[in-house]
Amino acid sequence: MSCPRWDRLVAFRYEGPEAREPEGWAEALEHLDSCPACREEAFAADPALLFQGLPAEPLAADEIRSLRAGVDTLRRASEIESPGRGVPARRRTRAGWLSGAMRAAGRLAAAAALAAALLSVHPDGVGVSGGTFATGQPTRQVRAAAWSAPVGAVLAGDEIESPTASVYHFDEDDLAITMVVDPDFDV
Amino acid sequence: MPELVYSETRHRAAWAERTDRELLEGIRDRDETALDELIARKAGPLIQLAYRVVGDREEARDIVQVALFRVWESIDRFDPRWSPNTWIYRIVNNLAIDHLRSRRSRERQVEPVRQHLRQVAQGRSQNRLANLDGTEVAGIFRELAGELTDKQRSVFILRELEGLSSREVAEIVDCRESTVRNHLFNARKVLRQAVLERYPEYARRYADSQEGAR
Numbered sequence: 001m002s003c004p005r006w007d008r009l010v011a012f013r014y015e016g017p018e019a020r021e022p023e024g025w026a027e028a029l030e031h032l033d034s035c036p037a038c039r040e041e042a043f044a045a046d047p048a049l050l051f052q053g054l055p056a057e058p059l060a061a062d063e064i065r066s067l068r069a070g071v072d073t074l075r076r077a078s079e080i081e082s083p084g085r086g087v088p089a090r091r092r093t094r095a096g097w098l099s100g101a102m103r104a105a106g107r108l109a110a111a112a113a114l115a116a117a118l119l120s121v122h123p124d125g126v127g128v129s130g131g132t133f134a135t136g137q138p139t140r141q142v143r144a145a146a147w148s149a150p151v152g153a154v155l156a157g158d159e160i161e162s163p164t165a166s167v168y169h170f171d172e173d174d175l176a177i178t179m180v181v182d183p184d185f186d187v
Numbered sequence: 188m189p190e191l192v193y194s195e196t197r198h199r200a201a202w203a204e205r206t207d208r209e210l211l212e213g214i215r216d217r218d219e220t221a222l223d224e225l226i227a228r229k230a231g232p233l234i235q236l237a238y239r240v241v242g243d244r245e246e247a248r249d250i251v252q253v254a255l256f257r258v259w260e261s262i263d264r265f266d267p268r269w270s271p272n273t274w275i276y277r278i279v280n281n282l283a284i285d286h287l288r289s290r291r292s293r294e295r296q297v298e299p300v301r302q303h304l305r306q307v308a309q310g311r312s313q314n315r316l317a318n319l320d321g322t323e324v325a326g327i328f329r330e331l332a333g334e335l336t337d338k339q340r341s342v343f344i345l346r347e348l349e350g351l352s353s354r355e356v357a358e359i360v361d362c363r364e365s366t367v368r369n370h371l372f373n374a375r376k377v378l379r380q381a382v383l384e385r386y387p388e389y390a391r392r393y394a395d396s397q398e399g400a401r
Contacts, residue, residue: 007396014379017365017372044392047382048375051328054348055321057238059231063248067230068223070252075259164196168189179189 003038004028010046199224207271215262222259229255232349233279239344240283241290242329250286254279270355277359280345284337319389331381335374342367343374 001024009028012019029052032038042049165182202213202224210228213221233254237247257278265274319327332340338360345356346367353371357364383390 013375014372017368043390044396046375046379047386047390047393048379050319050324050382051343051378052347054239054324054328056231056235057244057321057325059234063234064227064230067234067248067252067255068226070249071222071226071255071259074252074256078256078260166191166195167193169192170189177189 001027001031003031003035003041006038006042006045010042010049013046013048195220203227208267211258211262211265211271214259215265222255225258226255229275233275236276236344236349237279237283239328239332239348240280240340241287242332246286246290247283250282251279254282257282270358273355273358276345276351276355277361280341280359284341287337287340327382327386331378331385334377334381336370338362339370339374339377342370343378346371347375 004024006028009022009025012022028038032042032049032052164184165180168179168181170177199220202210202218202220205213205221205224207225207228210221210225214225230251233251234244234247237250237254238244241247241250254275258275265271332343335343341360342356345351345359346353351359353364353367357367360367362370383394387394
């Protein structure tokens with residue numbers, strides 16, 4: 001657009017509270033951002049226009065993270081002060097994630113031991129040797145079964161708070177294993 | 188092969204696709220990932236709003252932190268007929284104004300801004316508003332906004348700086364649209380006068396034109 005007459009354009013701003021924006025006002029403001037000559041004229045016509053569309057200061061990289069941590073702290077403090085109030089159905093606190101992962105790891109180890117015991121006597125011929133699986137003929141095919149229970153039912157017991165966590169599950173007639181996998185998790 | 192039944196990454200990605208209203212519904216269901224997504228989405232504009240009201244970045248962040256906690260705690264008070272943005276902005280604006288009332292520190296902000304601009308002006312051939320950069324303008328605004336009443340300040344920031352409609356501003360500051368227009372009108376006049384009085388070197392052309400008109 002061509003440069004408008006700012007002295008006429010800004011007049012409405014001081015005519016009274018009910019004065020309407022003139023036609024082309026929004027376009028003129030857009031134009032103002034990119035036209036140094038117009039900035040000069042516009043601010044000379046109305047110094048208060050200086051503040052219109054003041055640019056935002058960019059968010060620092062760690063601001064969102066610290067904000068999240070701050071909100072989390074307030075929530076926890078509130079839960080301690082008023083137990084039961086505002087407690088989510090699925091609590092996924094960091095401490096909970098650790099204990100949940102430890103429980104899951106314990107269950108996984110127990111399930112592996114159980115599987116080893118079952119497989120060592122399995123008619124398919126899979127045996128256990130020296131603490132490691134020794135596959136005979138034919139290799140037992142472990143199939144992933146369709147997920148039958150709501151995910152939430154599992155997660156209600158295993159509290160997770162990790163953006164990289166994944167939950168895997170396989171289910172056989174005699175064996176069901178749930179695995180919580182997180183590359184960031186360090187036991 | 189084990190079947191992937193739950194992935195936190197996917198869960199978060201799914202929330203990122205949702206609307207603000209759906210995020211609030213998720214928060215009502217106590218889904219913390221929904222709250223995380225709301226924080227990621229709104230932190231920038233909310234800190235900006237609070238910062239413009241109180242004039243201090245650290246304090247603005249604290250205010251937004253408390254506001255987002257209130258969103259979590261008071262989600263049952265959210266009326267689905269309201270705009271989510273309006274509700275959240277209202278919480279932040281109210282907290283910021285309350286904070287401002289308890290900490291009137293505009294006096295200590297005045298001198299640094301003036302000193303800075305005097306130093307800057309010495310290195311420039313002409314004092315012109317158009318030559319000021321965003322940080323300098325923000326500094327001037329923080330100082331001059333101290334001349335406004337709390338309502339005028341909120342209305343001016345929301346309407347002219349944030350670009351919200353009169354209707355949205357009316358809902359946020361809890362008044363009628365006609366009152367918003369009144370506050371805005373008066374705020375402009377106060378700010379224009381404040382620029383003339385405190386930064387006459389930057390408003391010479393305006394002052395000259397007014398003189399000529401008489």
